Amino acid sequence: MTSSTSTKTAAAEATPRRRRRGHNFTTTDRAVLSGLVGGPTLLHILLVWIPALCTVALSFTYWDGIGGLNEIHWVGLKNYQQIFTIYQDFKPAVRNNVLWLGFFAIIATPLGVILAYYIDKELKGTKFFQTAFYLPMVLSLAVTGIVWDYIFRTNGFVNSVMGNTDAQTAISWFGDPHKNIWIVLIIASWRHIGYVMLLYLAGMKSVDPSLHEAAAIDGATSWYTFRKVIFPSLRPVNVIIIVITVIDSLRAFDLVYIINRGRNGLQLLGVLVYDNIFGEATRIGWGSALATILFALSIIPIMLYLYQTFKKDK
């Protein structure tokens, strides 16, 4: 067996272009490879894709989670129709998710990129700022929510500093549905900016320094160089940043759940799905419809963007 393998390898080296790498593997190798690749793929299909398809299927039913298949009643598009027309929490949830996405896309992510640009210049003290900006990512979202709750609650830090210690004059930051989403967006950005900054910094460190020099020789300013030369060359990192911005804003859950269980102006699609499926009263069909809507909201923009980006590559 050993000798046949070495002849095969020699033959492969003689004609490097014609033989594909796969032909160097023995049957045992192939068996092991298919097991090691097939196993996780099978698990992925079983635990991710089949449940996702089941969720979409369940979104067309009425089911309270108790009992077997004979308790599941098919109702077609009724759940979707009712969610879009009469479900009171749906519009605020979509508004908040879109607001989250807009805030991240327009304010938080660009701020992170700009911070990365300045820190890349390696001026004095940038190491401290690097750590300081990334530190919020180290905390879990639940802890972040609790800490900021202490700051913004009625008898918390902000109200005390403003002098509003009386129950009547204290500003209700989290209780007012017009204010609380903005406070939560600030907290989420506090965390997101450090994340984007670090990703971008890592990308920028890998840029060929000759690009900088070439641009400098041509007389371009530092900011112009960044905009026209560096930024386009970091396309893979840009793709990642855009994808995580979209995903993080659409899957937001922990912060609002810790603050007030996602009610009263802090509704989010993720929280609505959770409340309807995992609460005491389980409306599986309804929650599945909400989950399908969230899935479509997440997947479609990303697919469009990726298709656009990689189409240009070809």
Added chain:
Amino acid sequence: MVLALIGDHPYFWYSSILWWGCFPKTSAEEKWEKMSDMFTEEGVSRRSVLKGTVAGAGALAAGGLVSAGTASSADAAGAKKVSVGSNQSDPAARKNDLAWVAAAKTAGFDVKLNTVDHNTFQNQINSYLQGTPDDVFTWFAGYRMQFFAKKGLATSISDVWKKIAPNFSAGYKNASTGLDGKQYFIPTTWYPWAIMYRKSVFKAAGVDPATIVTWADFINACKTFQSKGITPVALGDKGGWEAMGTFDFINFRTNGFKFHMDLTAGRAKWTDPRVQKTFANWATMFPYQNNNVLDLAWDGAAQLVLQKKAAMQVMGAFHASIYTDPADLADLALFAFPEITPAYGREAVEAPIDGYMLSKHASKNLANAKSLAEFISSDKYGKAVLAVAPTALFANNKMPKPSDPFALSQVNLVNGCKYIAQFFDRDSRPDFAGTIFQSALQKFLGGGDPKAIATDLQQQWDALPPA
């Protein structure tokens, strides 16, 4: 039989992996080992990695087999083994649990108590009851109990009730009966909802609670407190459920108990003009509330009363649990919610009943579980809990009248009432009382239009799947 018992246990399947490692190496495996030695550099062969995972699974299985062994062992020395799932996660509440479990031990039971965080227990009750629940679990009376009994997730205990009926009044037996006429619930403790206040605050402002009988009296008292710089009514609805108490009271004071029960059950509509009367009456209270209602949970609002910053709170008697200083506790008192429509007076009160139910899983341990149910319904249970919680109120009529004046005032309050409601989220469908109604109340408290809110509520009720 041992295999059959272990077979039920999930670790049985891991143990089968253990067997694979016990077989000797075949020639193919030896060749594999040689080849992998050729390709790897550090000498960590694939076989050793696979051996590692098998050993790990084996260790898991060994541990699993051991625990399977103990789980399937026969009852030791005649003590009746029963498992109890409890939501009494607060330290004070847990003391009660430990006290009665100790009393059960002397009565010949071996109780395995599983305590889960209070809110988590309620939220996960659906999946808990369908999985492998404990034999006996804490739950509440009302539609909340009837709902799960109807779904077949509880075991009927009508035969136990035949024996224990003399211990309870007819009202409690009714509250323990499911929709099919069989009993499913053992009531243990209860508490009323009323207006909580501190006697010293009322005295300082010159208000006598005995004079607050009608709604007009109540609003006048609020005006007096406001002129003295004290917030008249403290309300905190961050949790979503707290304001249901105020809603319930205003509703059955304005429109009568029958209308309220019809509304919670869906026999009356939210678009009924009587509901608008309730909202209108409630709106007259708004100027006298604290202005951060949606930022405070029930204990935040209760703190306002404790700190004498607010005069009253519409709350259950568990309001007293935040009063740790006995001097403060002695200052605490309550009075019944004022009447609104004279025809209905103060004939109704919210007095939720807590107790225990038997899960479907108890059918595997039926005799012991029913025996424990009988124990819980007896005054032996009551006396054990009373020793650590002197202000608790028991459903069992064999228990002595409470000596603590606060507890006694609660008993007198309820004794004067003809009708008892359980609280909105126990009287109504859980899928309505949870996300839908809580959201609507918060909108109303935030200044929403009551007509639009009522129309939306009815639309969402109609959209619910049939019960």
